[in-house]
Amino acid sequence: MTTSMPGYAGRLLYVDLTSRQWETRPLPGDLAREYLGGRGFVARLLWDEVPTGADPLGPENRVVLATGPLTGLFLPCGGKLHLGAKSPATGGYGDANIGGHLAPELKGAGYDGVVIQGRSPQPCLLVIEDDAVRFMDATPWWGQGAIESEARLKAELGEAFQIMTIGPAGENLVKYACISHDFGRQAGRTGVGAVFGSKRLKAVAIRGSKDIPVFDARAAQAEGRRMYEVCFGKPGFEEWTPYGTAGVTDWVNEVGAFPTRNFQTTYFPQHTEINGRKLKERILVTDKGCFGCPIPCGKYSKVKVPRGMAYVEGPEYETIALMGGNCAVATIEEVGYANYIADELGLDTISGGNVVAFAIECYEKGLLTEAQVGRKLAWGCLDSLVFLLEKIARREGIGDLLAEGVKVAAAVIKGGSDKFAIHVKGLEWSGYDARYAPAMMLSYMTADVGAHHNRSWAITYDVAMGRKSLEGKAEKVVELQHIRPLFDVLGLCRFPWVEIGFELENYAAIFPLVTGWNYSWQDLLRVSERIWNLTRAFSAREIDHYGRAFDYPPPRFYEEPVPDGPAQGQLIPKPQLDELLDRYYRIRGWDEGGLPTREKLQELGLQFVVDTLGPKLS
Amino acid sequence: MQVTLLVYGHAREYFPGRAERYQVQLAGPLSVEAILREHLAVNPSLVMAVMAGGQRHSREYVPQDGEEVVLLSPASGG
Numbered sequence A: 001m002t003t004s005m006p007g008y009a010g011r012l013l014y015v016d017l018t019s020r021q022w023e024t025r026p027l028p029g030d031l032a033r034e035y036l037g038g039r040g041f042v043a044r045l046l047w048d049e050v051p052t053g054a055d056p057l058g059p060e061n062r063v064v065l066a067t068g069p070l071t072g073l074f075l076p077c078g079g080k081l082h083l084g085a086k087s088p089a090t091g092g093y094g095d096a097n098i099g100g101h102l103a104p105e106l107k108g109a110g111y112d113g114v115v116i117q118g119r120s121p122q123p124c125l126l127v128i129e130d131d132a133v134r135f136m137d138a139t140p141w142w143g144q145g146a147i148e149s150e151a152r153l154k155a156e157l158g159e160a161f162q163i164m165t166i167g168p169a170g171e172n173l174v175k176y177a178c179i180s181h182d183f184g185r186q187a188g189r190t191g192v193g194a195v196f197g198s199k200r201l202k203a204v205a206i207r208g209s210k211d212i213p214v215f216d217a218r219a220a221q222a223e224g225r226r227m228y229e230v231c232f233g234k235p236g237f238e239e240w241t242p243y244g245t246a247g248v249t250d251w252v253n254e255v256g257a258f259p260t261r262n263f264q265t266t267y268f269p270q271h272t273e274i275n276g277r278k279l280k281e282r283i284l285v286t287d288k289g290c291f292g293c294p295i296p297c298g299k300y301s302k303v304k305v306p307r308g309m310a311y312v313e314g315p316e317y318e319t320i321a322l323m324g325g326n327c328a329v330a331t332i333e334e335v336g337y338a339n340y341i342a343d344e345l346g347l348d349t350i351s352g353g354n355v356v357a358f359a360i361e362c363y364e365k366g367l368l369t370e371a372q373v374g375r376k377l378a379w380g381c382l383d384s385l386v387f388l389l390e391k392i393a394r395r396e397g398i399g400d401l402l403a404e405g406v407k408v409a410a411a412v413i414k415g416g417s418d419k420f421a422i423h424v425k426g427l428e429w430s431g432y433d434a435r436y437a438p439a440m441m442l443s444y445m446t447a448d449v450g451a452h453h454n455r456s457w458a459i460t461y462d463v464a465m466g467r468k469s470l471e472g473k474a475e476k477v478v479e480l481q482h483i484r485p486l487f488d489v490l491g492l493c494r495f496p497w498v499e500i501g502f503e504l505e506n507y508a509a510i511f512p513l514v515t516g517w518n519y520s521w522q523d524l525l526r527v528s529e530r531i532w533n534l535t536r537a538f539s540a541r542e543i544d545h546y547g548r549a550f551d552y553p554p555p556r557f558y559e560e561p562v563p564d565g566p567a568q569g570q571l572i573p574k575p576q577l578d579e580l581l582d583r584y585y586r587i588r589g590w591d592e593g594g595l596p597t598r599e600k601l602q603e604l605g606l607q608f609v610v611d612t613l614g615p616k617l618s
Numbered sequence B: 001m002q003v004t005l006l007v008y009g010h011a012r013e014y015f016p017g018r019a020e021r022y023q024v025q026l027a028g029p030l031s032v033e034a035i036l037r038e039h040l041a042v043n044p045s046l047v048m049a050v051m052a053g054g055q056r057h058s059r060e061y062v063p064q065d066g067e068e069v070v071l072l073s074p075a076s077g078g
């Protein structure tokens, strides 16, 4: 293997779909040392490669796929691939990650990352097989479902290939189209599927057979074994798996944070019909996990509803929240069926559930009519949900507007609908209403990609330290925003840490054994902070007047108290949101307008950002 | 009577001493909810579910003398 850097394959693959040319370049040592991998590579390569002002759906935008230094090794849950692009949903930095088996395969093919640019003259499939790269005509699969396409491509190319696909939503440039892999896992957020579609890239198929070099293979293997043993030895280790993430549904209702009827309220009375128990009792076929995972959270299910029968991976919690409670759909079978439709169409279930709920509320308030929509819409109606998902994915009728996401749709529909268009920065809100959880609210407000929970999931901190108190909340959010994305940098799933209490020190212990670099946990966190500032700077470079004004939740969350349930009467008034933001910016070393200061950027080794953003910085 | 609580997942951060195992002496039968509140001074809402005897229970579960129960942290999921 051509590498002098243990832990890395040592190469990046650059692909131009317009010219159908490709080349490999050595992985730059400073890129590896300063950004480590995964999300770090995505952030830096997007900064370097995407021309300022690029159309997110134009050929000049890039899609970057990246593995991490701990990807594909003998340790728990090292199977995450990170993807990013200038987001068509927000116009700023966008990324998503996906489990399954893609990342180990890519690294095994000899690449730490892939940078894709251009636009294919016709639908195409990119095939990466060790040192060979080829392009295939994807016309036969264009228009087909994402999972159906994966099955057919596996049949054509061989089972050994790991494949990611888009569905009709990506092809039709729906701003929240996702990328699918392993028959039901998704890189869901920020519209990366639409960027694939804009490049006429239906799928990427990867097969790798190379070894991954490791600095001290014997010690790393022993440490990996120890990590598995620690996992297996955790109290109740086997108890988390049976429900997967769906197991949290009742709890989110108990604490009054469950998205219900387009976030009108935060408690769904029928939540016990769509929870983990019902999933296990009524539809579960088997558990399903990613590469090297000892705690498989994936649930492979069979659902039967009057519309038909389907196999689906899921539904996991976010889908239950956004397509269940948020659309008031009240049986696990119906939620599972909607999940299946969204998966085949290639739609992110979080944004998809938000957009449908927004449309139903607009209809309820008379802002959309039956004539405009093409049918009646109702809460709890699976037919309404499926009808809209299909219209959106094909951009037919009202679906063409809704395909733009709630922010754009509200600007067109007007009538005050912006107050209940539930997003931050143009990205729809995931599964936790935060009107009674200030740290969680701040997490959503400041997440670099928009309203997503995975950068900082701070709601238990709110529960533990006081639901009304602002004290310590900004500090906790910053801390989590450095820890959690670090898993995306290293190429790992974070669930062993969050769900079974696996200590962070375990990762710091194995990192030097794999790479030969003596980074402490604090050093790793410093890298994460560097990346956080870089992604903020990327959005500031791409979006006019970017900053504080982009960090507020929709007015519903600071003007409308929760009407009922455990969080009845709660909201966070705007002055308190400002107090949270002020503290947050101060801790980060950012100015009052929400941009990193020159001093902070220089301290983090980001002088090139200072040089680019120049006058925008204080 | 004595019961053992095993704490599973990130909520351990908010338990006294961040331990994984707590042995609690009780004067008589008490629900997990009450044990958390009265003996550990932990907000019971930090526990999503209780596992005992291979079954998942709510926090109202009352452990027997000598029983070990597992407390699950909320899953941060999806």
Ligand code: SF4
Residues within 6 Å of the ligand: A077, A079, A099, A100, A288, A289, A290, A291, A293, A294, A295, A296, A297, A298, A493, A494, A495, A496
């Ligand atoms: S916990 Fe779930 S997402 Fe994480 S590696 Fe295992 S199966 Fe994949």
